[in-house]
Amino acid sequence: DTVPANVKVGTVAAKSKGAPNLYGSFIHSAPGAFLASKLGLPQPAELRRYKAGEPALPGPVLLGGKGRLAEPIRALLTDYTIADSLESGTKYGALVFDATGIDSIEKLEQLFEFFQPAMRNIAPSGRVVVLGSTPELVGSVDEQIAQRALEGFTRSVAKELLRGATAQLVYVHPEAGSSATGVESTLRFLLSAKSAFVDGQVIRVGKAESVAPASWDKPLAGKVAVVTGAARGIGATIAEVFARDGATVIVADIPAAGEALSETANKVGATALALDVTAPDAAERLAEFATERFGGIDIVVHNAGITRDKLLANMDEGRWNSVINVNLAAPHRITSGLVAKGVLKEGGRVIDVSSIAGIAGNRGQTNYGASKAGVIGMVDAEAPLLSEKGITINAVAPGFIETAMTAAIPVGTREAGRLMSSLLQGGQTVDVAETIAYFASPASNAVSGNVVRVCGQSLIGA
Numbered sequence: 001d002t003v004p005a006n007v008k009v010g011t012v013a014a015k016s017k018g019a020p021n022l023y024g025s026f027i028h029s030a031p032g033a034f035l036a037s038k039l040g041l042p043q044p045a046e047l048r049r050y051k052a053g054e055p056a057l058p059g060p061v062l063l064g065g066k067g068r069l070a071e072p073i074r075a076l077l078t079d080y081t082i083a084d085s086l087e088s089g090t091k092y093g094a095l096v097f098d099a100t101g102i103d104s105i106e107k108l109e110q111l112f113e114f115f116q117p118a119m120r121n122i123a124p125s126g127r128v129v130v131l132g133s134t135p136e137l138v139g140s141v142d143e144q145i146a147q148r149a150l151e152g153f154t155r156s157v158a159k160e161l162l163r164g165a166t167a168q169l170v171y172v173h174p175e176a177g178s179s180a181t182g183v184e185s186t187l188r189f190l191l192s193a194k195s196a197f198v199d200g201q202v203i204r205v206g207k208a209e210s211v212a213p214a215s216w217d218k219p220l221a222g223k224v225a226v227v228t229g230a231a232r233g234i235g236a237t238i239a240e241v242f243a244r245d246g247a248t249v250i251v252a253d254i255p256a257a258g259e260a261l262s263e264t265a266n267k268v269g270a271t272a273l274a275l276d277v278t279a280p281d282a283a284e285r286l287a288e289f290a291t292e293r294f295g296g297i298d299i300v301v302h303n304a305g306i307t308r309d310k311l312l313a314n315m316d317e318g319r320w321n322s323v324i325n326v327n328l329a330a331p332h333r334i335t336s337g338l339v340a341k342g343v344l345k346e347g348g349r350v351i352d353v354s355s356i357a358g359i360a361g362n363r364g365q366t367n368y369g370a371s372k373a374g375v376i377g378m379v380d381a382e383a384p385l386l387s388e389k390g391i392t393i394n395a396v397a398p399g400f401i402e403t404a405m406t407a408a409i410p411v412g413t414r415e416a417g418r419l420m421s422s423l424l425q426g427g428q429t430v431d432v433a434e435t436i437a438y439f440a441s442p443a444s445n446a447v448s449g450n451v452v453r454v455c456g457q458s459l460i461g462a
């Protein structure tokens with residue numbers, strides 16, 4: 001490590017598996033913290049992350065708003081401490097506002113009335129969640145305008161929050177049942193430390209009812225999950241989180257990564273499969289392997305991905321094709337193959353891995369940007385088709401995550417990548433994995449067609 005022995009390394013730096021976090025280490029050192037407070041430099045907070053047995057939130061939930069969801073939510077979140085009125089001395093673990101009653105521009109004032117006095121009462125790593133009705137589906141022009149306004153409000157709140165607190169908007173289908181069970185998995189994810197690096201996001205929840213798992217700590221019990229590119233990095237952590245959540249996990253990676261793949265498999269108690277996702281018979285091999293050993297597949301995560309960066313003017317065909325093939329063509333072909341064979345079962349889950357480079361574009365990444373934007377197209381196009389079979393498809397779009405991939409970025413760009421976000425730091429692989437586990441949950445059956453960025457509200461592509 002390049003951090004000098006006399007500098008006290010902060011947790012943010014100590015936790016990162018990638019390259020040394022120069023700014024993070026400096027700002028958490030005694031002289032760094034002193035200088036930062038004098039100069040008003042941004043200070044990344046240590047984000048609260050999930051630990052079994054710890055409370056979901058760092059304080060009670062303040063619940064407001066008079067829409068159709070507030071009372072059902074109170075009935076669902078019985079294990080949370082819920083308060084109805086603001087106490088000036090209290091730090092809340094979350095502010096949850098049911099904005100579904102806002103059906104006109106005038107009523108937007110309700111946001112101001114609820115949030116303005118409470119903004120200084122949010123605990124470190126606290127949560128703001130605004131619940132609305134999907135604007136395109138509501139009854140009137142006035143209501144559509146008002147509901148769409150929630151997005152700008154929530155994203156701006158996210159940019160104002162300090163000390164690791166985050167804000168998200170959840171749009172719920174106007175025809176969702178009166179008990180709103182379909183929204184529970186989303187709320188429990190957002191109102192927990194599992195969503196540490198998800199910030200300023202909009203999630204859409206459909207009208208289907210959901211059944212709570214026997215245990216929210218083991219939501220994937222009895223499920224068979226496949227994770228591609230799982231030898232290392234984000235994929236290895238997805239396998240670990242899936243196993244923690246009770247799934248039987250198959251980890252797949254290219255034969256050349258065999259040693260690392262076996263290590264990951266042993267560490268998390270998974271079964272290893274040497275598989276190049278671009279092989280023409282990849283879907284067949286995976287289907288056969290999973291069917292023979294486990295009787296089928298419930299969850300598939302297309303995590304395998306590569307970069308082959310060059311300015312387009314200097315790019316060769318090999319770089320172009322390999323990135324499109326691994327990142328886009330392979331996941332599309334494998335999903336289609338598994339569905340056609342019925343190996344991906346009724347109630348199945350497909351989770352793709354996009355990137356903020358697929359949203360914003362990135363210099364030197366025309367191939368990668370195309371592939372990762374194509375992944376978003378895949379989610380859009382396949383969601384309605386798969387829903388007929390009770391299968392959901394969603395994607396995560398990671399921002400700057402501390403892995404071997406980002407450690408290879410030149411130092412200046414790397415430090416900028418970490419700092420240019422509302423949370424002022426890079427994310428950990430576990431942050432991406434927790435978001436994927438939320439999509440994978442059987443209780444997320446009403447969640448399909450979403451792309452959720454795991455980027456700390458990165459300014460890139462915002």
Ligand code: NAD
Nearest residue numbers: 229231233234253254276277303304305355398401403405
């Ligand atoms: P990584 O390079 O550490 O791991 C990728 C894994 O995929 C490797 O183990 C590799 O062997 C495997 N792989 C490559 N080609 C394969 C193939 N043809 N068949 C099977 N496996 C193959 O990368 P990572 O940072 O963990 O990234 C994982 C995913 O997240 C990728 O899709 C990447 O594009 C995406 N992503 C990462 C970041 C980040 O900041 N690290 C940001 C945005 C998106």
